[in-house]
Amino acid sequence: MAYVIASGCIDVKDGACVKCCPVDCIYEGVRTLYIHPDECISCGICVSVCPTEAIHDEAELPPAQAVFAAVNREFFARHVSGVGSPGGADYVGPQACDHPVVEAYPVRSEP
Ligand code: SF4
Numbered sequence: 015m016a017y018v019i020a021s022g023c024i025d026v027k028d029g030a031c032v033k034c035c036p037v038d039c040i041y042e043g044v045r046t047l048y049i050h051p052d053e054c055i056s057c058g059i060c061v062s063v064c065p066t067e068a069i070h071d072e073a074e075l076p077p078a079q080a081v082f083a084a085v086n087r088e089f090f091a092r093h094v095s096g097v098g099s100p101g102g103a104d105y106v107g108p109q110a111c112d113h114p115v116v117e118a119y120p121v122r123s124e125p
Pocket residue numbers: 017034035036037038039040049053054055056057058059060061
């Protein structure tokens with residue numbers, strides 16, 4: 015079971031997790047990042063570096079964040095980014111879109 019980026023990353027996106035992921039399976043959208051569910055090896059390394067505690071094992075997602083399992087998965091589908099499964103975020107670079115749930119998320123105000 016893969017890890018999932020939940021709402022804590024939206025409008026934060028500092029990229030700390032990307033730097034430590036050994037398989038480059040964390041992809042960039044406009045307002046947040048997404049973990050590829052088929053490419054993540056569930057090592058858990060990214061969890062400890064996230065400043066907003068946004069990353070969860072899919073099996074342990076807080077109930078209020080449950081939708082983000084589908085958000086991370088569907089981001090790669092043809093009807094959202096169309097990225098598919100390229101085998102690494104570096105192959106495709108940042109995407110100019112987000113999942114509709116993220117697009118509709120209230121803009122995070124400055125701290
Ligand atoms: S759990 Fe491991 S493989 Fe999966 S996104 Fe995090 S660092 Fe990458």
